[in-house]
Amino acid sequence: MNKQMVFISYSQKDKERVSLFASLMAKNGFDIWMDVKNISLGEYIISAIAEGLSNVDIYMIFISHNSSKSPWVTEELNIALTKNIENKKPQIIPVLLDDCSIPSALSGRLYLDARESIQSALEQLYKNFRHIDVNSANTIISSQSPILTEVIFGLSKETDISIGPFCDGFTKDDLVNNREKVQRLLRKRANGILMNFVPLSDFDLQSPIPKYKNGVYDESVEKISGSTTSSICEKVMAKATVFNPDAKKLDELVKSKLDKLYVTSLSYIFSLPFQESDFDKRCMQRIQDNYSIISYDFEDGATIEYDSNFFVSIRCTPEQIQIKLQAEYDFTFSKKAVNFSPINFIGWLIKETL
Template sequence: MRQKRQKKIFLSYSHSDSEIALKIANDLNSSGINAWYDKWEINPGDSLIDKIFKEGLKDIDYFIILLSNSSVKSKWVNIELNSATISRIEGITKIIPILIEKSEIPLQLRSFLWIDLTENYQEGIKKLINSIHEIYDKPTIKNSRFTLLHDNIGTLSKVGTNIGIALIENQDFTLKYEKSYSGKRLLELTLFNEEEINEGIEELEENGLVKVQKYMGTGPFNFGTIEPTYMLFLYFKEVEQNYNPFEDIKIVAATVEAKKNISGPELMEVTKIPPVRINRASTYLEDFGIVNVKKYLGSAPFLFSYLTAKRKTKYFLQNPNVEI
């Protein structure tokens, strides 16, 4: 039988936090998780750059960063985080921030769900271990579908609300483009039948929350595929998401204002936001006339070639309460 590859875990921390870093590394090892901890891996005479970047950070599955007042100011920790962010964008690495001290969260980590060890260490370390082992506390599905449905959000029906939530819960930032769904896939993700899904998608389309592609031979569905728009994630802002869509919009607008003119690849490099989220933010800014947009062929995976600041960009940043 083919042996399953052991997951690679990298522990990033400031040396001021060595004591708790060692405790976490020992707890991970005791739980069958082989953490790359520099004091165990780097010997006298070794090259720090070779050991950390060519061995420690190469093809890691999980990048665990310990956040404290020292680590957020550490040059080494930030360099390691930048390397892990690139791997994350490429779909290789998952970043798990661990709060070990009340401190300011770095900008590129604010959209992540972090684990807080400052209140209850044992509970927090259990969450971390379960996450790496992919053990979740998801309850057993009951027979009654109505007990599983979310309450209506805004003016949407229960069907429209729950289809929207299913789209949010199944988004994938490793993809370069917005994820699309067929009617058959929505049947698998929700508790609704074909007729209810048709009605729900029609409602979401009327509210500008999804884009619908229609073509022949898609029965019993009235559509071929659908994909969410940026409006969906803003409309469902009260639902727990793994990022803040309006925060992305403000970050992109601030970067455009600072650079005055910027391309998609440059924007991703500066903000560390993946392409699919940059596209959502830029489309919002374009629709509301907050930036000027230039579009040429060959700009994929971005929906634009350049974003340019204008008078309204600065006004928006000074008055960001225009969120919908």
């Protein structure tokens, strides 16, 4: 029986919560498409969106203060509404993330309320849209153990060229050309990673940037200090996110291939199928009681030195636990990461908190 294909429309600023929702849906039998909107809005992209919406069963729009300001979301909604009127497809399902107004074009439609809890919105989805075909819609709701729903491979590489003082012979154009070469290399590596988890039929083989079901690819560039005093080079960073990864394939890849893939960080996202009062605080208390915390911020959470020059960041919310692995020196990351078991760490973390 074919899976239902879902087009996810959202603001990049809401990516974390939307990705959690999407990964839980993928865990329960949906095919998810999340496009990264990192290029200018134009006629070609509009036609690509229209073609994409012609091939999905469900259009799910995540409504927030951020999405109300997004030209992408507005354009996708307009196209989806037109397709729905013409073809009775895709089915349109709004998901409310914030205390904000629902677009007038969606007024009167049944919506999912995710303002308080992603889990409750998923329960509402399965209750109110019973005709939607999923293989085991109650898996997450009935389970009482954290479930690995996402893994994020972080790749990075610096340009070989620096420009500035004492960098005679190199121009800005040389730096741009070298950066584009690094970008192509990381995209190839990201595609290599993803092809371990995603069937070839689910790839867009005509896209220069990795595009596939049940995951997201992101890319960014930052300027950093170059090889000589006052010079600059660029660091290209990519993230390949896989929803509902195959545990065996993931273990094989981490243990044998990370050093060949320019992977410099790994993040494991576990969803929590229960709502326990102050669970996130109790997890942080367990970290505090057993480790020296060397840093903390909202994005990564509490960072500890798990092994010499090897760091684990733990971020807990009422709905998920994120564990991010990094090394002080990128070239040592793969050797350190193979000795870390996220499953064992999660088991230890929640042992006395439930």
